[in-house]
Amino acid sequence: MEKIPYLKTPSVLCDNAVQFFILDDPVPSGARLFVQHISFENRTSGADAVRIGRGTDEGSPHWWEEQLQIVVNTVRWMDKEQHIVPDGQRVILRYDGATLGDRIHVEIEGYLTGKVLGAKSYKDIKRTEG
Numbered sequence: 001m002e003k004i005p006y007l008k009t010p011s012v013l014c015d016n017a018v019q020f021f022i023l024d025d026p027v028p029s030g031a032r033l034f035v036q037h038i039s040f041e042n043r044t045s046g047a048d049a050v051r052i053g054r055g056t057d058e059g060s061p062h063w064w065e066e067q068l069q070i071v072v073n074t075v076r077w078m079d080k081e082q083h084i085v086p087d088g089q090r091v092i093l094r095y096d097g098a099t100l101g102d103r104i105h106v107e108i109e110g111y112l113t114g115k116v117l118g119a120k121s122y123k124d125i126k127r128t129e130g
Helices: 122-129
Strands: 004-008 011-013 019-023 031-042 047-055 062-070 083-086 090-096 103-114
Touching: 019 103, 031 047, 031 090, 047 083, 090 103
Parallel strands: none
Antiparallel strands: 004 103, 011 103, 019 090, 031 083, 031 103, 047 062, 047 090
């Protein structure tokens, strides 16, 4: 299966002092995102916890993991080796206890597969080929 490298490095300014969400772009229709690495760093202050997961928006996340007691200017990364994000969903990070004005840097690395490469999606194959 062919793979398209995927690397996003958003650096965002926190606009909420309690919970702050960082939402990646949705995975294109018929594709899958295989997340191999996520790192994050609060360059302004610490945080109580960071949750990493997937979902369509802030109200529907499926959390993969949580890290507690985030220290300022310390790079942290996800513990698991790989996660899969289906089409229409996105990577979501939630900072708990962030401070208004915090600068948060994230790196999401992996690869895309599926329809965006010209391959038939599983739904199309099943429907036309039985």
